Structure formats: structure tokens, C-alpha cells
Amino acid sequence: MSVYILGVESSCDDTSAAVIEGTSILSNVIASQRVHSEYGGVVPELASRAHQQNIIPVVDTALKRAKIHKNQISAIAYTNGPGLLGSLLVGSSFSKAMAFSLGVPLIEVDHLQAHVLANFLEKKGEEKEKPEFPFLCLTVSGGHTLLLKVNDYFDMEIIGRTIDDAAGEAFDKAAKILGLPYPGGPVIDRLAQTGDPKRFSFAIAHLPGLDYSFSGLKTSFLYFVRDHLKENEHFIEENVADLAASMQYAIVKSLANKVERAVKELRCRDLVIAGGVSANSGLKAAMQRIADKYHRRLFVPTIDLTTDNAAMIAVCGYFKYLQNDFSTIHSAPYSTAGITLKTLTELPK
Ligand code: KG4
Ligand code: ZN
Numbered sequence: 001m002s003v004y005i006l007g008v009e010s011s012c013d014d015t016s017a018a019v020i021e022g023t024s025i026l027s028n029v030i031a032s033q034r035v036h037s038e039y040g041g042v043v044p045e046l047a048s049r050a051h052q053q054n055i056i057p058v059v060d061t062a063l064k065r066a067k068i069h070k071n072q073i074s075a076i077a078y079t080n081g082p083g084l085l086g087s088l089l090v091g092s093s094f095s096k097a098m099a100f101s102l103g104v105p106l107i108e109v110d111h112l113q114a115h116v117l118a119n120f121l122e123k124k125g126e127e128k129e130k131p132e133f134p135f136l137c138l139t140v141s142g143g144h145t146l147l148l149k150v151n152d153y154f155d156m157e158i159i160g161r162t163i164d165d166a167a168g169e170a171f172d173k174a175a176k177i178l179g180l181p182y183p184g185g186p187v188i189d190r191l192a193q194t195g196d197p198k199r200f201s202f203a204i205a206h207l208p209g210l211d212y213s214f215s216g217l218k219t220s221f222l223y224f225v226r227d228h229l230k231e232n233e234h235f236i237e238e239n240v241a242d243l244a245a246s247m248q249y250a251i252v253k254s255l256a257n258k259v260e261r262a263v264k265e266l267r268c269r270d271l272v273i274a275g276g277v278s279a280n281s282g283l284k285a286a287m288q289r290i291a292d293k294y295h296r297r298l299f300v301p302t303i304d305l306t307t308d309n310a311a312m313i314a315v316c317g318y319f320k321y322l323q324n325d326f327s328t329i330h331s332a333p334y335s336t337a338g339i340t341l342k343t344l345t346e347l348p349k
Contacts, residue, residue: 007314010091011083015054018310019066026066028311048086077317080108081334088333118312141275142168160210195245
């Protein structure tokens, strides 16, 4: 019998609902909140209010597009954290109420695990190769930068992490400094296509082990632009593509250095990237070069599955459903990462 999972995602600024059958996507509806664009970042209070307005129409549309009646749903999976608490509460309260009224199991999902497991989704009717455990996964988003050794669906070890800002934050901050809209990553990526990545050079942090740091890079970009603006008020508009390309080059180089080290040191067959920043063309190219050099297979989610979406929540829910791993209505959302991920004790130095 088919298993249909309704997924609900509301951890940040996207309200999303999806229906999957097994690991096949039947629908994946995302309502992005434009209200944050003018503020250069997500405003939590505005995000919660927008989720409240969006959640019912988004779920309704997801069911209609999947051509599924609500009574056919096997379980409801929702994001329980990490994320903005006010936003998480909207999705979790809605999911609890709907599961309770339908009499179906409720499944809580960790947003970061879901980004990783997005690589197990396929479009309906599509034949797709899947990563094999254990694999190495670089999870890069607006809130997180993690290097994971993924032993099994729910056995993920942190082998490297950022000690300050996330890679996506560095993209967003660079865009803000250049007067570009939020989210900055896609805009920087597009501008970088026509720019010279070697024109300007920005300091990359060299931390021991597999950890990352992006705050120094962010500050050096800010000071560099500010100092040049003093001499030439048109500095940004005259150099925007080269600035974007050079900043992207620095962020990608920083990410790739540690990934290459981890590939050399850990016995993993496959290399996987996940999270919003995995949509970046420079990062994908750098990961492909590493995969080719060390004869690894590279897995990258399709563009619609890199940034926040409910299909990834649903597939995480599907694997939990198979293990009868259900939640109760007492489960409370959490804001910080790490609840469901463990840190590897034997970190390479
Ligand atoms: O995974 P995600 O949708 O949300 C979080 O869980 O944080 O990631 C959003 C982040 C933003 O920082 C955005 O600028 C970045 O992903 N992003 C990109 C690209 N597309 C989205 N960064 C670089 N290049 C892109 N093409
Ligand atoms: Zn995310």
C-alpha cells in the first residue's frame, strides 16, 4: 500500500507544504515571504505573521496539486527545529492539530537532517541514483555550515562546523554591503558569472581541523568596499561583478579546502552537498572537481530542493514512518542546532 506523507516546513521565511508517495514528490509548494527583502534579512515577528497567513492555503494547494484527499495521508511530518521559534510554532501547531483531527501519526523532523535527506527525493516516475552510507555531506545554508559524516538516515556526525557565521550569511552580508537585495546568495551567484574571481583577494580563515570561520572574511569585504568608496563613490557600480565573483571565490575556496581534507581523511564513497548555498554554481563546480580528483560520486539536490522546502521534511518523515518513529503533541520546537546531530569525538586535527 502506498505511503503518503504530508510535509510542513516553517522554520524561517518560507512557508512550505509537500506531499510525497514513498520518496517521490507529488507536490512541493513554497510561499516565500517577500516582506523581508527591504530589511536585508529575516524579521522574525514578520515571518511568524506571514506563516500564519500562508499555512492553510499552502497546505490546501499542496494536497490539490498532489491530487490527494486529506483522508489518504498516512502521516504528517513537520519541522520541529532548529529555526525561529515563532515561525516553528505556526507549522508545529498546525501539524499537531491536523494530525489529531485526521487520526494519523505525527512525525517531528530536524531541519538540518532534512536538508541532507533531500538527496533521497525524486520526481514522480524518475529513476535516480541515491547516495550510499557512509557519505560526507557539506550542509550549507543561511543559518548553518556543517561538515557531516552521514552513517545512516538518522546517524549524522558533525566533523566540522562554523565557529561564527554561516556561509549563506557571508553571501547575504556581502550582497547587503553591495546594496543588493536579500537573499543575497543567488544575486551574488548571478553577478559572479560575468566577474573576475581573481581581481580582488579577501582573507580566508585557516582554522585547525575541519572547522570554518566566515566573520573575518565578511569584515575584510566590508572594510575593502568602504575604503574604496572613500576614493571613488562609483566603486561598487563600476566593479560589482568582480566584487561578487571575488567574494564567491573566497567563500567557496574556504568551504572546498576542508571538504578536500575530509575526503582524503575519511573513508566515504560519496560526496553530497545540501542546503541553500548548495545551489551556488561556483560551489557545485568546486565540489565536482574534488569528486573527480578523488573518484567520488557527487550528489547535489535539484535547485528547488536546495533551499527550504517541505518535500525534504516529508522524506525525512517517510524514513521515520518506516521505523515507526512517531511524536506526540507534547513535543516542543527548538531553536538551536545540534539536538539530533552528534559530534564525532575523534576529530581529525
Ligand atoms: O537552506 P536555506 O533556504 O535556509 C536556511 O536553512 O538557512 O538557505 C538560504 C541561504 C541564504 O543565505 C541564501 O543567500 C543562500 O542560501 N543561497 C545561495 C544561493 N541560493 C541560495 N547562496 C549562494 N548561491 C546561491 N545560488
Ligand atoms: Zn534550511
